[in-house]
Amino acid sequence: xxxxxxxxxxxxxxxxxxxxxxxxxxxxxxxxxxxxxxxxxxxxxxxxxxxxxxxxxxxxxxxxxxxxxxxxxxxxxxxxxxxxxxxxxxxxxxxxx
Numbered sequence: 001x002x003x004x005x006x007x008x009x010x011x012x013x014x015x016x017x018x019x020x021x022x023x024x025x026x027x028x029x030x031x032x033x034x035x036x037x038x039x040x041x042x043x044x045x046x047x048x049x050x051x052x053x054x055x056x057x058x059x060x061x062x063x064x065x066x067x068x069x070x071x072x073x074x075x076x077x078x079x080x081x082x083x084x085x086x087x088x089x090x091x092x093x094x095x096x097x
Contacts, residue, residue, distance in 0.1 A: 029084065035075050036088030039068075040095045 003024055007014050021027040047058040062068070079086040 028082075032075075032084045032088035035071065035085075036091035039071075040092050043068075043096065 003014055003017060007017055017027070021030065043062055046062055047055055049055045049058055075085055075089055075092075079089040
């Protein structure tokens with residue numbers, strides 16, 4: 001995705017993008033890091049419960065999260081052509097499984 005399309009989709013300006021990221025490459029690095037590490041921590045924290053039945057309910061809820069599913073599909077697609085994305089997908093899969 002090009003920067004203009006990304007910022008338009010999000011309703012942001014390119015200036016606001018560059019306020020947070022030095023370049024598109026740094027954004028993609030951060031996205032891969034988020035997917036492979038931060039998101040996994042959030043998922044695992046979201047299913048924590050003392051009661052095993054409640055943990056199972058939480059896991060089902062997390063697995064049905066459409067927003068997370070869209071990111072997962074996009075990351076796996078990107079991983080087919082990018083080593084950084086492939087590593088992030090592998091890291092996430094190893095931790096979650």
